[in-house]
Amino acid sequence: MISALLFIIFWIIYYPKQFRKTIKKQTKKLLLEGDNSSFFGKKTMIIDENNLKVISADSTEVISLKSIKFVKVYDDMILIYLSAVTAQIIPTRYLNENSKRYLLKILSIN
Secondary structure, X not given: OHHHHHHHHHHHHHHXXXXXXXXXHHHHHHHHHOOOOOOOOOOEEEEOOOXXXXXXXXXXXXXEHHHOOEEXXXXXXXXXXXXXXXXXXXXXXHOOHHHHHHHHHHHHOO
């Protein structure tokens, strides 16, 4: 009983650090594996009445506005969450106040 209790206490302390370390290692490995230009780089976003279209040099992604779960606004970015692990990131340095307000108005209609 005592050894099981000690193991549980050790695991509660050790596991979060180990988990972060594993995630960092996997992320670095993925980034070093090959061409990641589809994740990073210049993209264009077009919003119409029903869809959000993200266009890059390699691909085009069409997202229904109804699939947006929620929108989070920060000083330097707007995050459009499509699921718990997927989001579109819009840097606000490219938006003036009018376009930022207009974008948030369109996104809040959902």
